[in-house]
Amino acid sequence: xxxxxxxxxxxxxxxxxxxxxxxxxxxxxxxxxxxxxxxxxxxxxxxxxxxxxxxxxxxxxxxxxxxxxxxxxxxxxxxxxxxxxxxxxxxxxxxxxxxxxxxxxxxxxxxxxxxxxxxxxxxxxxxxxxxxxxxxxxxxxxxxxxxxxxxxxxxxxxxxxxxxxxxxxxxxxxxxxxxxxxxxxxxxxxxxxxxxxxxxxxxxxxxxxxxxxxxxxxxxxxxxxxxxxxxxxxxxxxxxxxxxxxxxxx
Amino acid sequence: xxxxxxxxxxxxxxxxxxxxxxxxxxxxxxxxxxxxxxxxxxxxxxxxxxxxxxxxxxxxxxxxxxxxxxxxxxxxxxxxxxxxxxxxxxxxxxxxxxxxxxxxxxxxxxxxxxxxxxxxxxxxxxxxxxxxxxxxxxxxxxxxxxxxxxxxxxxxxxxxxxxxxxxxxxxxxxxxxxxxxxxxxxxxxxxxxxxxxxxxxxxxxxxxxxxxxxxxxxxxxxxxxxxxxxxxxxxxxxxxxxxxxxxxxxxxxxxxxxxxxxxxxxxxxxxxxxxxxxxxxxxxxxxxxxxxxxxxxxxxxxx
Numbered sequence: 001x002x003x004x005x006x007x008x009x010x011x012x013x014x015x016x017x018x019x020x021x022x023x024x025x026x027x028x029x030x031x032x033x034x035x036x037x038x039x040x041x042x043x044x045x046x047x048x049x050x051x052x053x054x055x056x057x058x059x060x061x062x063x064x065x066x067x068x069x070x071x072x073x074x075x076x077x078x079x080x081x082x083x084x085x086x087x088x089x090x091x092x093x094x095x096x097x098x099x100x101x102x103x104x105x106x107x108x109x110x111x112x113x114x115x116x117x118x119x120x121x122x123x124x125x126x127x128x129x130x131x132x133x134x135x136x137x138x139x140x141x142x143x144x145x146x147x148x149x150x151x152x153x154x155x156x157x158x159x160x161x162x163x164x165x166x167x168x169x170x171x172x173x174x175x176x177x178x179x180x181x182x183x184x185x186x187x188x189x190x191x192x193x194x195x196x197x198x199x200x201x202x203x204x205x206x207x208x209x210x211x212x213x214x215x216x217x218x219x220x221x222x223x224x225x226x227x228x229x230x231x232x233x234x235x236x237x238x239x240x241x242x243x244x245x246x247x248x249x250x
Numbered sequence: 251x252x253x254x255x256x257x258x259x260x261x262x263x264x265x266x267x268x269x270x271x272x273x274x275x276x277x278x279x280x281x282x283x284x285x286x287x288x289x290x291x292x293x294x295x296x297x298x299x300x301x302x303x304x305x306x307x308x309x310x311x312x313x314x315x316x317x318x319x320x321x322x323x324x325x326x327x328x329x330x331x332x333x334x335x336x337x338x339x340x341x342x343x344x345x346x347x348x349x350x351x352x353x354x355x356x357x358x359x360x361x362x363x364x365x366x367x368x369x370x371x372x373x374x375x376x377x378x379x380x381x382x383x384x385x386x387x388x389x390x391x392x393x394x395x396x397x398x399x400x401x402x403x404x405x406x407x408x409x410x411x412x413x414x415x416x417x418x419x420x421x422x423x424x425x426x427x428x429x430x431x432x433x434x435x436x437x438x439x440x441x442x443x444x445x446x447x448x449x450x451x452x453x454x455x456x457x458x459x460x461x462x463x464x465x466x467x468x469x470x471x472x473x474x475x476x477x478x479x480x481x482x483x484x485x486x487x488x489x490x491x492x493x494x495x496x497x498x499x500x501x502x503x504x505x506x507x508x509x510x511x512x513x514x515x516x517x518x519x520x521x522x523x524x525x526x527x528x529x530x531x532x533x534x535x536x537x538x539x540x541x542x543x544x545x546x547x548x549x550x551x552x553x
Contacts, residue, residue, distance in 0.1 A: 001282050001283065002283065003283055003520045003521060040518065040519070044312065044518075045312060045315065045316065045317050045465045045466070045514055045515075045517065045518050046310070046312050046317060046517055046518070047517065047518070070312070085519065087283075087520055212307055212308070213307065213308045213309070213310045213311070214310070215273070215309075215310050215317075215319065215517050216273065216279070216516065216517050216520075217517075218279040218280070218282070218283070218520070219275065219279045220273065220274055220275030220278075220279040220280060220295075220516075221272065221273055221274075221275065221319075221321070221517070222275075222295070222304060222309075222321050222324045223307075223309045223310045223319060223321055224307070224309070224310075225304065225307060225309070225324065226307070233303055233304065233324060238279070
């Protein structure tokens with residue numbers, strides 16, 4: 001974990017309301033799939049927590065949706081060559097055991113971006129099956145990155161591309177056939193809830209990456225907690241963002 | 251190189267910059283980014299007699315120049331602090347243990363347990379985010395005097411700082427009440443109670459509905475309140491509220507503070523505190539101030 005002054009290499013729109021930001025760190029930074037960074041946006045007191053999508057040496061790519069004033073300012077004001085204050089790598093990230101050879105990734109919305117990091121990492125040595133959900137055609141992006149594994153199913157809410165329905169529905173149609181050893185998921189809470197209930201009793205570990213409003217991003221302020229099933233609070237930024245799906249209350 | 255050390259209740263701080271309670275945990279996470287022994291002290295996360303779970307999420311929101319938080323004083327309890335965090339933190343810098351409670355007895359219990367173990371106790375009677383306790387003790391002068399006296403009776407060996415709320419009728423009267431109760435120092439301001447609305451949902455952004463407002467936008471109000479408190483009492487005052495840089499810290503010192511706390515800026519810039527320490531040194535050198543302590547209470551009001 002460190003705080004760096006990065007240089008923006010590229011910050012461009014890649015889909016409806018979604019931007020891809022690539023920056024150069026001062027040196028090579030090792031980022032595990034599922035880890036994130038906190039990006040400072042001038043004039044805003046809080047940094048924006050954004051999952052790392054690609055990490056290649058000192059080149060880091062994150063993708064974000066235009067949601068409020070901060071992300072809009074990030075898209076508008078941070079052109080190539082601008083300096084960025086970034087805290088990274090943060091959080092635990094995904095962990096797939098050596099023995100787990102078949103990995104299914106199930107994502108929705110901006111939750112697909114940390115899963116792209118997982119697909120990039122695991123498709124080299126494992127069979128990766130990807131189920132990625134979007135609102136519709138205009139939201140679909142980075143198909144090339146998502147297609148690195150054994151299989152890619154794109155699901156859209158309106159049926160304009162691929163499977164008509166959610167990524168969870170698409171995945172559940174295939175799950176008995178592919179028999180994944182582990183499932184990695186990230187997306188809106190209703191999607192994660194649907195996945196939890198659909199996978200109940202199947203005895204396949206499911207790891208979810210959670211999103212929460214954050215303060216410090218490094219575990220000090222206790223702002224971004226989630227409730228664990230044992231009643232305790234865990235810090236999404238430091239103890240997560242990745243949790244076993246049965247360990248957390250969704 | 252200016253002399254940055256300050257004296258607070260007979261205890262020397264290597265410089266007047268202290269991260270504020272609730273923004274810094276117990277220091278471990280920030281120590282992964284920089285060596286926290288450079289700090290004048292650390293004001294810990296609020297510590298209760300038993301572990302507290304805190305409020306539901308979302309616990310944070312943002313508005314222009316400020317944030318709102320409603321963490322609800324989640325903390326591991328005093329025994330875990332003593333067993334796990336204090337041994338790690340002690341000796342690195344001055345430890346200011348922030349004390350929270352729901353009842354008078356809670357506050358007394360934590361003060362008694364930590365008496366002699368830490369450099370300072372900071373009585374948090376000003377948190378706006380817990381329904382009972384917290385700010386309930388910090389609004390009326392008579393309550394402030396009583397809780398201060400009862401807490402002080404339990405921590406005779408450790409200087410007691412009373413942290414004041416800005417959500418009150420009179421800062422000078424409350425400052426004097428704490429002094430009468432036996433406070434060794436004051437710190438202010440805690441956060442201002444605020445409300446941020448998600449207009450699409452017509453609901454508050456925070457699960458707690460209201461939250462404590464902090465950050466650069468509150469600074470002028472905080473400076474005024476620190477001035478009022480410092481001129482109402484003869485005990486030292488620690489100033490805070492929206493400090494983002496060394497120049498902001500200088501304002502608080504000139505208004506009468508002996509030391510300052512930095513909160514929200516730790517989120518904006520993880521290295522905020524060491525930058526402010528370095529900036530204070532530069533400012534003093536540039537202005538031919540030999541000792542940072544000489545800045546305290548040097549404000550001259552217009553006639």
